[in-house]
Amino acid sequence: MNLKRKAFELRKDVVEMIYRAKNGHIGSDFSLMEILVELYYRQMNVTPENFRDDDRDRFILSKGHAVESLYAVLADRGFFPKDDLKNFSTHSSKYISHPTNKINGIEMNTGSLGHGLGLGVGMALAAKMDGKNFRVYVVMGDGEVAEGSVWEAATAGSHYKLDNLIAFVDRNHLQISGTTEEVMSLKSQERRWESFGWNVISIPGNDIEAVSCAVTLAKKISGKPTVIIAHTIKGFGVSFMENQIVWHHRIPNDEEYFAALKELDERSARCE
Amino acid sequence: MNKFSNKMIINDVLCRAAAADKNLVVLCSDSRGSASLEPFAKNFPAQFVEVGIAEQNLVSIAAGMAACGKRPFVFSPASFLSTRAVDQIKVDVGYSHTNVKLVGVSGGVSYGDLGLTHQAVNDIATIASTPGLRVFLPSDNFQTEKIFQALVHDDEPAYIRVGRNPVADVYDKNFSFELHKSTTIQDGSDVTIISCGEIVQHAKAAGELLKAKKISARVIDMHCLKPIDAAAIIKAAKETKFIVTAEEHVKIGGLGSIVAQVVAENFLVKVISLGLPDSPVIPAAPEKIFKHYGFDAEGIAEKIYSSM
Numbered sequence: 172m173n174l175k176r177k178a179f180e181l182r183k184d185v186v187e188m189i190y191r192a193k194n195g196h197i198g199s200d201f202s203l204m205e206i207l208v209e210l211y212y213r214q215m216n217v218t219p220e221n222f223r224d225d226d227r228d229r230f231i232l233s234k235g236h237a238v239e240s241l242y243a244v245l246a247d248r249g250f251f252p253k254d255d256l257k258n259f260s261t262h263s264s265k266y267i268s269h270p271t272n273k274i275n276g277i278e279m280n281t282g283s284l285g286h287g288l289g290l291g292v293g294m295a296l297a298a299k300m301d302g303k304n305f306r307v308y309v310v311m312g313d314g315e316v317a318e319g320s321v322w323e324a325a326t327a328g329s330h331y332k333l334d335n336l337i338a339f340v341d342r343n344h345l346q347i348s349g350t351t352e353e354v355m356s357l358k359s360q361e362r363r364w365e366s367f368g369w370n371v372i373s374i375p376g377n378d379i380e381a382v383s384c385a386v387t388l389a390k391k392i393s394g395k396p397t398v399i400i401a402h403t404i405k406g407f408g409v410s411f412m413e414n415q416i417v418w419h420h421r422i423p424n425d426e427e428y429f430a431a432l433k434e435l436d437e438r439s440a441r442c443e
Numbered sequence: 444m445n446k447f448s449n450k451m452i453i454n455d456v457l458c459r460a461a462a463a464d465k466n467l468v469v470l471c472s473d474s475r476g477s478a479s480l481e482p483f484a485k486n487f488p489a490q491f492v493e494v495g496i497a498e499q500n501l502v503s504i505a506a507g508m509a510a511c512g513k514r515p516f517v518f519s520p521a522s523f524l525s526t527r528a529v530d531q532i533k534v535d536v537g538y539s540h541t542n543v544k545l546v547g548v549s550g551g552v553s554y555g556d557l558g559l560t561h562q563a564v565n566d567i568a569t570i571a572s573t574p575g576l577r578v579f580l581p582s583d584n585f586q587t588e589k590i591f592q593a594l595v596h597d598d599e600p601a602y603i604r605v606g607r608n609p610v611a612d613v614y615d616k617n618f619s620f621e622l623h624k625s626t627t628i629q630d631g632s633d634v635t636i637i638s639c640g641e642i643v644q645h646a647k648a649a650g651e652l653l654k655a656k657k658i659s660a661r662v663i664d665m666h667c668l669k670p671i672d673a674a675a676i677i678k679a680a681k682e683t684k685f686i687v688t689a690e691e692h693v694k695i696g697g698l699g700s701i702v703a704q705v706v707a708e709n710f711l712v713k714v715i716s717l718g719l720p721d722s723p724v725i726p727a728a729p730e731k732i733f734k735h736y737g738f739d740a741e742g743i744a745e746k747i748y749s750s751m
Binding site for chain 1: 507513533
């Protein structure tokens with residue numbers, strides 16, 4: 172399967188969902204799509220069939236506002252019917268605008284930032300206690316790491332040598348009010364995590380082969396957790412959305428909707 | 444007064460349960476001493492997790508463990524657990540509906556003159572108003588044991604507040620108990636006293652003092668504040684002239700507020716609420732604080748006598 176192409180194809184599902192619902196965080200969705208695709212199609216031991224098994228890998232979308240991308244991936248992987256995506260953000264739908272564990276394939280409710288890494292530490296600790304081999308994956312936003320609770324969890328992750336915990340920071344440099352550096356400086360992410368005792372891998376995060384190499388490498392590390400600083404482009408895949416703060420949660424109008432689908436089609440077709 | 448605090452009883456129950464259930468785990472935030480958990484930590488090191496002074500992480504880690512089949516009991520001073528970790532309690536425990544038992548130790552004004560930083564005076568308001576959380580305030584050793592014997596086997600989240608110091612027995616070992624129902628300690632027809640936690644001993648004593656003055660007081664131990672035993676409150680409203688609540692909590696959002704809401708919605712009688720003020724309490728030992736604010740036995744009895 173061409174996963175590079177898959178990531179562009181799934182972005183079209185995201186565009187459809189957000190355009191239909193008039194709600195969503197399209198820039199954040201596009202920023203981390205390669206991470207989700209790599210994890211769900213190539214790295215994680217989690218499928219609709221084994222989702223209740225104790226030994227499955229766990230995934231937590233700590234930046235829960237990017238849920239549309241997760242819905243698109245889960246539907247495509249068969250956790251629920253693809254037709255359900257039409258219910259995103261409709262009245263009384265369970266497909267709300269942040270992850271909830273009422274939906275098959277989702278482990279924990281998120282949305283309030285700074286919770287996912289602590290939850291992941293708890294899951295990874297439980298695995299160690301029981302001698303289980305499953306891994307725990309957590310995806311955070313870069314703006315999110317301003318939350319103090321992230322660093323409480325980072326401290327515990329290295330203290331307990333949780334080499335079964337792999338975290339991502341989706342480093343797209345933008346958050347709702349501006350650039351991360353304007354809002355609250357996040358520079359030297361790699362050094363910050365290293366100083367907390369983590370194995371750090373820095374990659375171009377919209378390059379799916381780079382994501383693949385990073386996760387493959389992280390799985391070989393023992394004695395410490397890994398954080399993958401994924402340097403991404405917010406809105407990646409649609410040129411007029413890329414690196415534009417307004418596309419944090421802007422809703423495409425008719426013209427933008429058709430233009431986005433067209434460009435995603437073109438970029439998908441170019442994937443070898 | 445016996446020699447044991449309620450938290451010592453909790454440690455005993457958890458040690459017995461942990462021996463039979465490897466999924467039972469205890470987490471604390473540099474609080475194993477405050478929580479009287481040294482015996483558990485020593486005897487079950489593989490089931491004990493130290494999180495350090497990080498209450499938010501304490502709760503998130505517990506929720507993550509619960510999602511993987513563990514049965515976590517989280518211990519931290521009630522003042523910190525019920526304030527610093529509120530979002531984690533709301534989202535990771537209540538909203539995600541994880542089987543986490545949150546134990547707030549040294550609740551209320553247990554720490555006496557350490558100041559408002561160390562006093563959990565609004566934890567009931569905070570946590571009872573959080574969707575998905577049950578709230579328990581056990582009164583004595585016997586009831587604490589019964590509550591925790593039930594909680595080690597159930598799968599629902601809960602917050603339990605206990606005090607720091609040894610407490611007088613309210614019951615004996617054969618007392619009647621239902622986890623989500625109140626206990627009527629003494630029946631009566633003139634007035635009803637409803638209390639919870641370690642103030643119940645004062646409510647019970649107040650009932651005795653009133654008996655000497657020919658006032659028939661019903662005394663109810665509302666150890667479970669959520670879900671509230673509305674039937675017992677409505678029955679009391681219908682069968683006695685008024686209700687007095689007494690609690691180690693600010694009057695806003697605590698037992699008195701919860702009882703008054705049930706009364707207002709069902710059968711109107713006067714509700715007099717005794718509790719802590721909307722300001723830092725006087726620096727004093729807990730018993731002196733109860734007396735100062737009029738909800739020790741004499742204070743409760745006096746309030747009722749003067750209101751008859």
